[in-house]
Amino acid sequence: xxxxxxYLDLSIAGIFFILSFIVLGYSLYRLRSEKLTSLFGVLxxxxxxxxxxxxxxxxxxSAHFVGxxxxxxxxxxxxxxxxxxxxxxxxxxxxxxxxxxxxxxNVWNMAIVNVFLGYxxxxxxxxxxxxxxxxxxxxxxxxxxxxxxxxxxGLSTSFAYGLSITIPVMGLWHAILGVIxxxxxxxxxxxxxxxxxxxxxxxxxxxxxxxLIAVLIALSPIFAYFAEIVGYSxxxxxxxxxxxxxxxxxxxGLLPDYTIPGLxxxxxxxxxxxxxxxxxxxxAYAVRYARSSRKDT
Amino acid sequence: MHVxxxxxxxxxxxxxxxxxxxxYGVRGTLHAIDARVKLLSSFSFVILAVSTFDLExxxxxxxSLLAVSTVLGVNLKSLFKRVWLFTVFxxxxxxxxxxxxxxxxxxxxxxVLITLISLQLLVxxxxxxEICFAMRSFKIPQLFVHALWLxxxxxxxxxxDIVSILLxxxxxxxxxxxHRDLWKKGGEAIGLFFLRSIERAERIQLAxxxxxxxxxxxxxxxxxxxxxxxxxxxxxxxxxxxx
Numbered sequence: 178x179x180x181x182x183x184y185l186d187l188s189i190a191g192i193f194f195i196l197s198f199i200v201l202g203y204s205l206y207r208l209r210s211e212k213l214t215s216l217f218g219v220l221x222x223x224x225x226x227x228x229x230x231x232x233x234x235x236x237x238x239s240a241h242f243v244g245x246x247x248x249x250x251x252x253x254x255x256x257x258x259x260x261x262x263x264x265x266x267x268x269x270x271x272x273x274x275x276x277x278x279x280x281x282x283n284v285w286n287m288a289i290v291n292v293f294l295g296y297x298x299x300x301x302x303x304x305x306x307x308x309x310x311x312x313x314x315x316x317x318x319x320x321x322x323x324x325x326x327x328x329x330x331g332l333s334t335s336f337a338y339g340l341s342i343t344i345p346v347m348g349l350w351h352a353i354l355g356v357i358x359x360x361x362x363x364x365x366x367x368x369x370x371x372x373x374x375x376x377x378x379x380x381x382x383x384x385x386x387x388x389l390i391a392v393l394i395a396l397s398p399i400f401a402y403f404a405e406i407v408g409y410s411x412x413x414x415x416x417x418x419x420x421x422x423x424x425x426x427x428x429x430g431l432l433p434d435y436t437i438p439g440l441x442x443x444x445x446x447x448x449x450x451x452x453x454x455x456x457x458x459x460x461a462y463a464v465r466y467a468r469s470s471r472k473d474t
Numbered sequence: 475m476h477v478x479x480x481x482x483x484x485x486x487x488x489x490x491x492x493x494x495x496x497x498y499g500v501r502g503t504l505h506a507i508d509a510r511v512k513l514l515s516s517f518s519f520v521i522l523a524v525s526t527f528d529l530e531x532x533x534x535x536x537x538s539l540l541a542v543s544t545v546l547g548v549n550l551k552s553l554f555k556r557v558w559l560f561t562v563f564x565x566x567x568x569x570x571x572x573x574x575x576x577x578x579x580x581x582x583x584x585x586v587l588i589t590l591i592s593l594q595l596l597v598x599x600x601x602x603x604e605i606c607f608a609m610r611s612f613k614i615p616q617l618f619v620h621a622l623w624l625x626x627x628x629x630x631x632x633x634x635d636i637v638s639i640l641l642x643x644x645x646x647x648x649x650x651x652x653h654r655d656l657w658k659k660g661g662e663a664i665g666l667f668f669l670r671s672i673e674r675a676e677r678i679q680l681a682x683x684x685x686x687x688x689x690x691x692x693x694x695x696x697x698x699x700x701x702x703x704x705x706x707x708x709x710x711x712x713x714x715x716x717x
């Protein structure tokens with residue numbers, strides 16, 4: 178479900194960066210007075226390790242655990258969202274699993290939608306049946322997160338498939354795989370209930386903040402839709418177009434428009450390209466030289 | 475349970491091979507550059523790559539990044555080993571458009587390849603402690619960065635924990651269970667694992683409190699090497715903008 182770089186339009190990636198920053202920022206604010214560094218750290222590492230378990234599925238394939246809903250149930254939605262965001266950051270910056278521009282969207286899907294939805298589903302359904310609540314939280318949490326991922330990539334013009342393909346593919350596939358997520362979540366919750374029931378107690382969450390985050394989650398597809406309508410292009414080009422300005426350079430440069438005056442434009446572009454690469458190489462060698470002189474001193 | 479164990483260990487070994495490569499690999503010039511500069515330049519290259527479908531701009535970026543990688547001591551073989559799989563996967567995903575719009579699958583794949591290379595220039599040459607330090611320098615909240623660093627440090631430790639739990643259960647197993655059994659027992663194993671992790675976290679928190687909760691401290695400075703690398707990155711960005 179990790180979206181890599183290049184699949185999302187910058188406008189959509191930007192919107193989800195902002196939305197994720199708002200929710201994670203608020204979560205950090207809510208947890209500011211608690212000494213939780215080690216809890217986040219070690220539990221994030223534990224979620225990361227648990228994600229490596231491969232559960233065999235009849236038919237020869239296997240699936241891995243994501244753990245968003247479980248993080249919400251164990252730690253509460255704010256700490257759970259932060260723990261999942263830590264896992265996703267390590268996956269991006271160490272394993273290149275998920276893109277750096279898509280970090281906001283990945284965090285939104287797996288650390289916010291999955292965790293918050295899983296937590297609230299569990300809180301609501303566990304009043305009737307704890308294990309069933311945990312199963313549905315695990316299953317539906319990951320399925321809805323995948324639908325959000327399908328929405329984000331389907332809305333991006335960079336990715337040629339439309340919403341009619343991306344949402345069903347992501348949603349259906351994860352609804353099937355999500356059954357395992359649900360079973361494991363229920364298994365973990367059942368085990369913890371017999372050993373340390375205190376970990377499953379309801380975490381303190383303000384009603385206003387719950388409402389606000391629920392509204393943000395519900396409206397995020399609309400934000401993304403408008404971001405796509407606005408589109409993205411060079412701000413300076415937009416401004417020039419609005420002001421009906423035309424290009425009138427003071428200095429044309431040595432290689433105007435990547436051509437060499439008097440030469441065939443194709444050959445000129447080729448040579449100017451080669452000159453550009455030479456400059457890059459020279460600068461790179463300068464860095465290397467500077468490094469060796471740093472070593473000497 | 476042996477199937478889970480076997481598949482997990484197989485998956486994890488390839489993962490951890492990646493995990494440690496940048497920590498103990500050969501150190502080239504790019505390793506010596508300040509992580510903040512590399513983080514910003516890699517991010518800028520990714521932004522440039524995902525902003526266009528123009529072949530000229532994409533090729534220019536690819537050639538520039540490969541030139542920079544070669545000269546600054548990044549092993550191209552290791553680089554391609556780390557990026558080929560997802561590049562091929564991306565091509566397969568968009569290949570149904572080959573007949574409709576033959577250019578699109580190639581340009582899309584090229585964009586993905588460039589973003590992967592850009593990020594690898596950071597990942598393969600920077601220790602995670604330096605990345606955390608760079609994040610703190612950019613004012614990312616302390617709680618988040620410190621927890622990130624702790625999580626990174628504990629991944630191997632907690633992974634050993636989970637494997638020993640699975641091994642212990644496997645050694646006690648006397649009959650081959652059904653899938654249902656396996657998932658139920660697996661849920662219990664992960665439950666025990668999380669319980670141990672929470673208890674470990676509580677012990678670490680106490681130990682940290684007794685030591686003053688200082689996670690890491692690093693200092694870095696921007697010298698001539700960094701200035702030249704910034705100039706190099708700026709040149710690539712400006713040339714790309716002008717194309």
